[in-house]
Amino acid sequence: MIDLSNKNALVTGAAVGIGRGVSKVLAEQGANVVVSDIDADGAKSTSEEIIKAGGLSQSAQLDVTNKESVQTLISDLSNQLGHIDIVVNNAGVVGAQGWWERKIPNDDDWDTVLAINLRGVVNVSLAVEEGMKARKQGKIINIASIASRQGSPSIPHYNASKAGVVSWTQSHALQLAPFQVNVNAICPGLLWTPLFEHLIDRPDFLDNQSLEGLTGRERFEKVVEFGTPMQKEQTPEDIGKLAAFLASDDAHNITGQAINVDGGRRMN
Template sequence: MYLTMDFEGKTAVVTGGARGIGRGIALELAALGSNVVIADMAEESAREVVAEIKAGGTRSYYCETDVTQQWSTDDMVEAALEEYGQLDVLVNNAGVGGSSGFTTRKKPLVEDWQATFDVNVYGMVNGTQSVEKYMVDRGYGKIVNISSISGRVGRSGFASYAASKAAAINVSQAWAYKLASHGINVNAVCPGLIWTPLWQDIAKWRKATDEQNAGMTPRQIFQQTVSESVPLGREQTPEDIGKAVAFLASDRARSITGQALNVDGGIRMN
């Protein structure tokens, strides 16, 4: 049997698809033929991604979604089914670095723990719970969760974000077990260093809280991190993450479930 990477006629929902990595994932899936629902709260940029996808010749739709609310991810799944008649792929990508103002804090407040766990963990649980019954009844589905290399090992720094990303790997494994007998694959992707608004916030946080970084621009802080830590010597891009997600969401990866794939230029080899 020839297993294809063709997503023609399939439908994917990408949470947090309005910008950054989510946009890269959405564009890659669309380039492979998928209808793509952009599920996000940032309407203006989400609509720009929808227009970009449509200009490339595939169908796309914006669904205003707050992943921290179960009713909202329920609406997201219903809207996708109403619009396209089927749902094949869910990418739980929406994420935050902390609560408002985290870039100026030396250590996380309880609000930062709450915000990261609400979006980065409960957000993917909500999305998965909303799609689960439909995928189980159908006996088919692909779920890809976006974790991070910071979820691989605890380090000093913003522990709330890293802990939420570690939880995202564990949650992916739990759902992979639960859904395996129903023809549903659940995997995680752990991106490395991608210059998105989220990393721009992390660089601002390092500049504000670490004297060694005080004289550097946020972009210089990012570039220094890349040159010090990436064996392949370059930053990763949203497209790099999109290609890994597309593989895991395709039937070519039908025998892969419960895995977390580092896409990080070799930062963490495990």
């Protein structure tokens, strides 16, 4: 059984979707979870749900692209809690506002995606590493994507950002290995979150004429059906369960890995 009691965890982008699910699972395993998001109200609501279910939590507003805010939050949390044991770098987007209406990503899409998905992960990771190195323990879990495994014609900026997260995970794992700090990535498959609700609506996302006239959710189910060997979608709780394992002492010998949670959709 996974036991995260007496561990403090910080999850980014945790107002909705995967971050919300991961936060809940970590709290169920006993962690005190700091739920953070650029959306302060959303983060508060996830945190309140955790507390209502009997878990330990607090919320914080955090824009992962703002280095100064990241450093201030980590320093405040370290003073308040004593130590941060687990970080889940989950905040991620597919583009700047209105990206789902653009066939070709514009400069804003490239800059926004790289700033949040890649630099955001680096910003938070570098801010927590000093404390982890000093204590010679810590677990950093980066949420990448199966989009890191294969390029795409429609969202190349997103694919590149996620491939970057996998590469950064390996480099950071090598830097922190001498300090017994583990750094791993999780590559989620297909999850029906607000992010995917936009993705499925892109005019070029699906070529298949037979999908015309279906609702977004119905088309999502078809996408899952067509390319997933296990014929099922993934859930935020699926991602949370792997995050909880990677965050536990049981995973002390696993580092620099990127693990797909995708029902077999990608096998690299």
